[in-house]
Amino acid sequence: MMKNIASFGVLLISLTLTGQELFLQNAYNRIATSLNGEWNYIVDPYENGFYDYRYEPFENAESVSKNAFFTNSKPTDKTDLIEYDFDKAPLIKVPGDWNTQKEKLYYYEGTVWYKKSFDYTKAHDSNRVFVYFGAANYEVDIYLNGEKLGKHVGGFTPFQFEVSPLLREKDNFLIVKVDNKRKREAVPTLNTDWWNYGGLTRDVKLIETPGTYINDYFIQLKKDDNRLITGYLELNGDDVSNKKITLEIPELKLKKELLTNVEGKALLEIKTKKIQYWSPENPKLYEVLLRTDGETLQDHIGFRTINTEGKYILLNGEPTFLRGICLHEESPNEGGGRANSQEEARKLLGWAKELGCNFVRLAHYPHNEYIIREADKMGIMVWEEDPVYWTIDWENEATYRNAENQLSEVIHRDKNRASVIIWSMANETPTSGARNEFLGSLAEHARQMDPTRLISAALEISRYEGNPTTLTISDSYADVVDVLSFNQYIGWYVGTPELAQRITWKITQDKPVIISEFGAGAKYGFHGDALTRWSEEYQADLYKETLKMIDKIEKLQGVTPWILKDFRSPRRLLNGIQDDYNRKGLISDKGEKKQAFFVLQDYYQKKPWKMSNNFPK
Numbered sequence: 001m002m003k004n005i006a007s008f009g010v011l012l013i014s015l016t017l018t019g020q021e022l023f024l025q026n027a028y029n030r031i032a033t034s035l036n037g038e039w040n041y042i043v044d045p046y047e048n049g050f051y052d053y054r055y056e057p058f059e060n061a062e063s064v065s066k067n068a069f070f071t072n073s074k075p076t077d078k079t080d081l082i083e084y085d086f087d088k089a090p091l092i093k094v095p096g097d098w099n100t101q102k103e104k105l106y107y108y109e110g111t112v113w114y115k116k117s118f119d120y121t122k123a124h125d126s127n128r129v130f131v132y133f134g135a136a137n138y139e140v141d142i143y144l145n146g147e148k149l150g151k152h153v154g155g156f157t158p159f160q161f162e163v164s165p166l167l168r169e170k171d172n173f174l175i176v177k178v179d180n181k182r183k184r185e186a187v188p189t190l191n192t193d194w195w196n197y198g199g200l201t202r203d204v205k206l207i208e209t210p211g212t213y214i215n216d217y218f219i220q221l222k223k224d225d226n227r228l229i230t231g232y233l234e235l236n237g238d239d240v241s242n243k244k245i246t247l248e249i250p251e252l253k254l255k256k257e258l259l260t261n262v263e264g265k266a267l268l269e270i271k272t273k274k275i276q277y278w279s280p281e282n283p284k285l286y287e288v289l290l291r292t293d294g295e296t297l298q299d300h301i302g303f304r305t306i307n308t309e310g311k312y313i314l315l316n317g318e319p320t321f322l323r324g325i326c327l328h329e330e331s332p333n334e335g336g337g338r339a340n341s342q343e344e345a346r347k348l349l350g351w352a353k354e355l356g357c358n359f360v361r362l363a364h365y366p367h368n369e370y371i372i373r374e375a376d377k378m379g380i381m382v383w384e385e386d387p388v389y390w391t392i393d394w395e396n397e398a399t400y401r402n403a404e405n406q407l408s409e410v411i412h413r414d415k416n417r418a419s420v421i422i423w424s425m426a427n428e429t430p431t432s433g434a435r436n437e438f439l440g441s442l443a444e445h446a447r448q449m450d451p452t453r454l455i456s457a458a459l460e461i462s463r464y465e466g467n468p469t470t471l472t473i474s475d476s477y478a479d480v481v482d483v484l485s486f487n488q489y490i491g492w493y494v495g496t497p498e499l500a501q502r503i504t505w506k507i508t509q510d511k512p513v514i515i516s517e518f519g520a521g522a523k524y525g526f527h528g529d530a531l532t533r534w535s536e537e538y539q540a541d542l543y544k545e546t547l548k549m550i551d552k553i554e555k556l557q558g559v560t561p562w563i564l565k566d567f568r569s570p571r572r573l574l575n576g577i578q579d580d581y582n583r584k585g586l587i588s589d590k591g592e593k594k595q596a597f598f599v600l601q602d603y604y605q606k607k608p609w610k611m612s613n614n615f616p617k
């Protein structure tokens with residue numbers, strides 16, 4: 001299905017899938033004008049602002065009708081018929097989902113139009129301006145001053161469009177059609193165990209650059225040489241060839257001048273002796289400065305290597321146990337909804353630290369950049385996942401391109417982040433030829449884009465030779481991944497917690513093992529004996545039994561129980577207990593810690609994460 005070419009070259013090919021250039025690197029630190037705040041919105045379930053009554057898209061017409069919402073038309077006189085008016089429409093906050101902001105939109109899945117008006121004066125006439133979105137769920141059409149900028153598909157990764165030719169000093173209007181309808185061929189597909197929050201869920205900003213600017217760079221240690229910083233830098237603009245870019249790491253007294261080739265690209269190799277490696281106990285980030293005549297770009301990058309050897313995961317060459325927890329991108333604050341700020345990221349990771357974690361599995365889609373940047377600073381290793389969840393439309397070429405593009409976008413955004421150690425291709429997907437080819441191509445694509453990190457996926461368990469109490473991984477995808485991860489719910493979906501005592505594991509693959517999910521539901525404050533479902537005691541007992549059981553797995557190198565905090569799900573409808581929440585959190589939706597929180601905390605206190613004592617030197 002998928003053609004492959006030399007590694008960094010692939011990055012260039014995957015740029016154009018959604019009709020837009022992959023966004024510029026390090027938008028996080030670029031000079032920008034925020035468009036966050038109150039936007040006008042119009043709820044349009046019949047997409048009346050996009051299609052005419054023949055259900056033909058207005059934008060395809062020779063002359064675009066004023067009925068098209070993206071024209072933001074106003075009556076020109078009292079006889080004029082215009083049946084929408086953004087400036088009379090209500091307001092909604094961006095970033096944010098619409099479901100938790102507007103009661104009437106709690107269950108809404110469909111189209112909502114957003115409009116933001118703004119004035120803008122460029123610092124220099126020759127500069128370029130891009131409108132950048134941290135993410136928007138799920139499918140968006142973007143217009144500026146009545147002109148189409150483009151489209152983006154996928155609810156959890158950034159995208160940008162250049163607006164320089166359309167931008168004016170006064171009264172710009174940016175209009176975004178956001179549609180979060182679920183579709184069979186989409187990624188994720190129709191069925192998920194999380195709430196389908198819709199909207200402009202992350203930051204929106206205008207980024208101004210010089211005419212020729214530093215568009216992309218990849219600066220990391222070579223996978224198998226922790227004394228060699230490698231990667232590339234790339235300019236974008238009309239005049240990119242034979243240009244000087246200076247890379248400087250002041251603290252390491254490193255300064256390197258690079259010259260771009262005809263495509264504006266410069267490959268990088270720098271030997272370094274006295275580098276402090278990034279790790280949970282010393283999350284060292286170096287200030288990195290990239291300079292051209294026109295700009296200076298600052299970033300903070302940690303340097304570490306991550307590898308596997310047999311059953312070990314080696315961080316900076318040291319066998320390391322991943323003491324983890326799973327989390328969804330839900331606000332830690334009461335009311336939930338999509339998280340999208342530094343404060344929320346710190347609170348969520350603060351709870352993980354309190355548990356004793358050095359690792360988090362961000363499920364089941366790329367989370368916002370704040371949590372990645374905070375993980376870099378806090379020394380928490382990260383698993384990021386492409387939202388290939390459950391039963392995707394494997395044979396559909398467009399579905400594959402969509403999945404690959406979302407993967408490209410998250411790798412592109414976070415490839416310079418030391419905290420990110422694992423790219424996960426999928427969660428709980430049924431084995432089949434088409435699925436194996438689909439996921440096989442995704443892994444190949446990820447390895448080509450980023451040869452420095454580990455590949456995994458959350459697989460499902462099976463019985464060993466039909467024996468109900470001997471469990472194994474017979475999924476052939478286990479041969480593709482670097483780290484063998486699987487979800488298991490012994491004691492919740494299978495039996496009761498005591499069953500764990502009678503389970504043995506037959507893991508034949510010579511790879512590090514991570515239990516990527518286990519857990520039980522509990523309603524905070526509901527108490528009973530350890531066999532009473534939904535009680536804190538049942539959940540705590542399941543944790544005790546499961547942790548004992550998995551400690552017997554010889555190749556176990558990490559675990560990420562399901563899940564840090566109760567989260568909203570349209571599949572959880574048990575009144576009085578679930579009430580739209582998956583209750584497998586160790587913390588309730590109101591921030592209250594359940595008994596099991598302390599069971600896991602205690603286990604991590606006793607579980608060393610440095611495993612060198614039994615690693616053959």
Ligand code: GCU
Pocket residue numbers: 193364427428487517562582584
């Ligand atoms: C699954 C799945 C999660 C889900 C969890 C559960 O394994 O990966 O997305 O929420 O189990 O059932 O609670």
